[in-house]
Amino acid sequence: MGAHTHALASHDLQEPLRMVSSYVDLLEREYGDELDDEAEEYMAFAVNGAKRMKRMINSLLEYSRVHTEAEEFDEVDAEAVFESARQDLELLIADHDAEVTAEDLPTVSADGDQLGQVFQNLVKNAIEHASEDGIPKIDVTVADRTDTHEFAVSDNGPGIPADEQDDVFEIFRQGADAEAGNTGIGLAITRRIVQRHGGDIWVQSEPGDGATFKFTIPKGLNAAQSKGVGDD
Numbered sequence: 001m002g003a004h005t006h007a008l009a010s011h012d013l014q015e016p017l018r019m020v021s022s023y024v025d026l027l028e029r030e031y032g033d034e035l036d037d038e039a040e041e042y043m044a045f046a047v048n049g050a051k052r053m054k055r056m057i058n059s060l061l062e063y064s065r066v067h068t069e070a071e072e073f074d075e076v077d078a079e080a081v082f083e084s085a086r087q088d089l090e091l092l093i094a095d096h097d098a099e100v101t102a103e104d105l106p107t108v109s110a111d112g113d114q115l116g117q118v119f120q121n122l123v124k125n126a127i128e129h130a131s132e133d134g135i136p137k138i139d140v141t142v143a144d145r146t147d148t149h150e151f152a153v154s155d156n157g158p159g160i161p162a163d164e165q166d167d168v169f170e171i172f173r174q175g176a177d178a179e180a181g182n183t184g185i186g187l188a189i190t191r192r193i194v195q196r197h198g199g200d201i202w203v204q205s206e207p208g209d210g211a212t213f214k215f216t217i218p219k220g221l222n223a224a225q226s227k228g229v230g231d232d
Helices: 003-034 037-068 078-088 090-095 112-128 185-196
Strands: 074-077 099-102 107-110 137-144 148-155 201-205 211-218
Touching: 003 037, 037 185, 074 078, 074 112, 078 090, 078 099, 078 107, 078 112, 090 112, 107 112, 107 211, 112 137, 112 148, 112 185, 112 211, 185 201, 185 211
Parallel strands: 099 137
Antiparallel strands: 074 107, 137 148, 148 211, 201 211
């Protein structure tokens, strides 16, 4: 399903969802006092289901915007892009007393806003999945390969089991935090952005020994080359 189709499907789903939500609200207002405990429980299930569907539709729209609202590629300072992303996460970093560091990062050919989203999503993911004991420590580094810049975002969290490492990039991945309203969209969008840039993304991890998310940005890739990458 292409980005345009994702967007159309998302918009089409919003109207019937609004209708369902409004009628559930109306039932609760008009007949709430007459419902017994079992009926109240059913109403709560309906409300929660509608809220979860709304989150999923919004996530689908966000996923489609990687292509529908993409900008042309330009030479961008990855270090400045990272610093901006870190500032956007300032409150989250402070709330978790996290330490986020980065080495000197190069100039790359990319959509600056989307590269910032990649950094933000990976750092946010590392902080939110940090172990409860100890200070979350996230470090961003880069390796200069022949044809690519290979970035790495490493953390000291609990790690990811080998059989789950491919699944973390799937849209609507269901995990332990699904009840908290997390649709798993952040890493799916990150992969989609990296693919649009002609790069790859993967995770290396040993349970109990943190995780390192690595992604590549090809050298010298221009906007014309990027069109159509990862559209499916």
